[in-house]
Amino acid sequence: MKPQVLVVEDEDALATLLQYNLEKEGYQVSVAGDGEDALMQAEETTPDLVLVDWMLPKVSGIEVCRRLRGRQETANVPIIMLTARGEETDRVRGLDTGADDYVVKPFSMTELFARIRAVLRRIRPGLAEDVITAGDITMDRVAHRVKRSDREIHLGPTEFRLLDYLMQHPGRVFSREQLLDAVWGSDVYVEARTVDVHVGRLRKALNTKEERDPIRTVRSAGYAFDVNA
Amino acid sequence: MKPQVLVVEDEDALATLLQYNLEKEGYQVSVAGDGEDALMQAEETTPDLVLVDWMLPKVSGIEVCRRLRGRQETANVPIIMLTARGEETDRVRGLDTGADDYVVKPFSMTELFARIRAVLRRIRPGLAEDVITAGDITMDRVAHRVKRSDREIHLGPTEFRLLDYLMQHPGRVFSREQLLDAVWGSDVYVEARTVDVHVGRLRKALNTKEERDPIRTVRSAGYAFDVNA
DNA sequence: CAGAGTCGCTACAGTTTTGTGACAACGCAC
DNA sequence: GTGCGTTGTCACAAAACTGTAGCGACTCTG
Structure with missing residues (x-):
């Protein structure tokens, strides 16, 4: 990043x-x-x-x-x-x-x-450590690894950056546009809905059936990463 | 100390x-x-x-x-x-x-x-630390020898330095550019993809069919040497 | 309750990135 | 020089990832 x-x-x-x-x-x-x-x-x-x-x-x-x-x-x-x-x-x-x-x-x-x-x-x-932890999710940016309670999570480059950004500002809601700027870069043009797709992919990679989804959707506003409470 | x-x-x-x-x-x-x-x-x-x-x-x-x-x-x-x-x-x-x-x-x-x-x-x-060991791989910098579980590994000079550098920082991901700087020299100009080729050669020399590949590719980021867990 | 707006999900075609074999150039020992 | 091991680059194939469209479900509003 x-x-x-x-x-x-x-x-x-x-x-x-x-x-x-x-x-x-x-x-x-x-x-x-x-x-x-x-x-x-x-x-x-x-x-x-x-x-x-x-x-x-x-x-x-x-x-x-x-x-x-x-x-x-x-x-x-x-x-x-x-x-x-x-x-x-x-x-x-x-x-x-x-x-x-x-x-x-x-x-x-x-x-x-x-x-x-x-x-x-x-x-x-x-x-800001090289390793960010939130709840049972650990992200090691130097090693480029993500774990959820000892389970290794494989993410594509974009999902990785997205999670990185969200975890860095836990609790805060970002609009799709803000996420595009921050994660994709302020100069590329991509459809705002693309964010949805990547959030979806991220969720699929991150969650098993039993686990709580750490990404919160805020209707007509955007997404936020919630630390487990 | x-x-x-x-x-x-x-x-x-x-x-x-x-x-x-x-x-x-x-x-x-x-x-x-x-x-x-x-x-x-x-x-x-x-x-x-x-x-x-x-x-x-x-x-x-x-x-x-x-x-x-x-x-x-x-x-x-x-x-x-x-x-x-x-x-x-x-x-x-x-x-x-x-x-x-x-x-x-x-x-x-x-x-x-x-x-x-x-x-x-x-x-x-x-x-001075002369021998590094990671998992079943041993590298003797004085004798300029590499072994994987008692099997002698022959490496060219560049592959040797590459492995040396990677083993020195286990788990950490390096971009091709960083590896070029560290292993080749900070100002020689070689194609970034050359790193790929050398990583390939290193892998071929290091691994048999049964063995786990210790070098991890991180898409759009670089390579890392992972210690077996 | 109809209509508009929003979101989750899937499929897919296009693009980017990586693995690898071939090859010519080079350096070095003999 | 000759022969051998090593090196950097290229080209092509395989793999991984990406963005978009489209559909159905759900929510809000009037």
């Missing part, structure tokens, strides 16, 4: 450059032009990493940090700050901005990539 | 890459960006092995060698040099730089690991 990166940058040229290079590096990228937009998108896409420019219109970068940290869903998302040289660099380090690292402009892409990898590596193992 | 490795490399991207891979391989890694830093850290952490780039800012790699050798505490620490092709390779070998071995860039990770183990084994027997 590609790590999702949210870029918060008002300067168009830089934003585009970042998006282009990050995607080439294998990240799923979304861009926000200002702080408000950033907070909204962060809620929607729940990124694995946020890249925030220190200077932003409306809501400053540092404020974006604080707000992200303040919210349940995004409290643990790693943040990297982009600052211009001399832009209170010391205070960035000194103050508890909530950022996990910062990069001073101008920076090279390789440098940025190195920081990103370092942060993801540092933050992720502690918070 | 994990062997401690000090990496002295100014190029950020390479340093990060080395750190990442070495840690995954089970080493405790610290990184120094220049010669001075290196000497300081060497004093602090007294590493079991030092990896030095030949070209460094401030204090050259060869100078780092000399100084490390000149100091009581670090006089016997094994050193491996990283040199670019053509970078006075002969003199590196010829002169007594104090290095125990050297690797010519570009190199594959498995090659580097092999050198590291070799040096550690020579200097600090006991720190």
Whole structure:
């Protein structure tokens, strides 16, 4: 599963450059032009990493940090700050901005990539494990294996990604469109009903007769993964 | 106890890459960006092995060698040099730089690991792990031999390194690109599908009719070596 | 209760991905 | 040079997976 990166940058040229290079590096990228937009998108896409420019219109970068940290869903998302040289660099380090690292402009892409990898590596193992467990279902993303109470579950690539995404946000309802964006990719066009089919396949693979279906259908809204209660 | 490795490399991207891979391989890694830093850290952490780039800012790699050798505490620490092709390779070998071995860039990770183990084994027997076993498969890296339940397996060099790498990280799925980076070298250009062919050859050599195939194909993701359960 | 909307499921044709045999090129020992 | 083992690439076949359409069941609304 590609790590999702949210870029918060008002300067168009830089934003585009970042998006282009990050995607080439294998990240799923979304861009926000200002702080408000950033907070909204962060809620929607729940990124694995946020890249925030220190200077932003409306809501400053540092404020974006604080707000992200303040919210349940995004409290643990790693943040990297982009600052211009001399832009209170010391205070960035000194103050508890909530950022996990910062990069001073101008920076090279390789440098940025190195920081990103370092942060993801540092933050992720502690918070988001390679292994997710919900009820009796275990998903090991490194080994690419899914088990339900010691029974090995075989899933196709798409079903795997779908389950991955759902398990990562348990309880939350996603519309078919949201799932298409997140699991298929925001640029492919597929029929919304296709999601139904894949959910069906996923259910068939996951459940035996006795077992409770962990995927909940919400009529005219979408699907959600429920942790056993 | 994990062997401690000090990496002295100014190029950020390479340093990060080395750190990442070495840690995954089970080493405790610290990184120094220049010669001075290196000497300081060497004093602090007294590493079991030092990896030095030949070209460094401030204090050259060869100078780092000399100084490390000149100091009581670090006089016997094994050193491996990283040199670019053509970078006075002969003199590196010829002169007594104090290095125990050297690797010519570009190199594959498995090659580097092999050198590291070799040096550690020579200097600090006991720190290097020479034999890996997984299920009924045994791989002796010193003798360069592979056995499956007392049956001798003949492998070509590439298949050997491939199996080595896979067995080193059992259960984990690697993409073709990752395998190319790790086994072939990070910059040689070979077709990704070539990995398939080598996996095929490896399987043919490893398995008889009765035996379970230890290599698992993960569709649209890569391959993994599974320890028998 | 009719009609519209929504969802589960199946079948299937099309596409993507993987396994494999053949082959030419290469390096190396002799 | 000759011979042998190894390597990377290609082409083709097999296997796995995907998206869509279509039908019936069910639900909501008026």
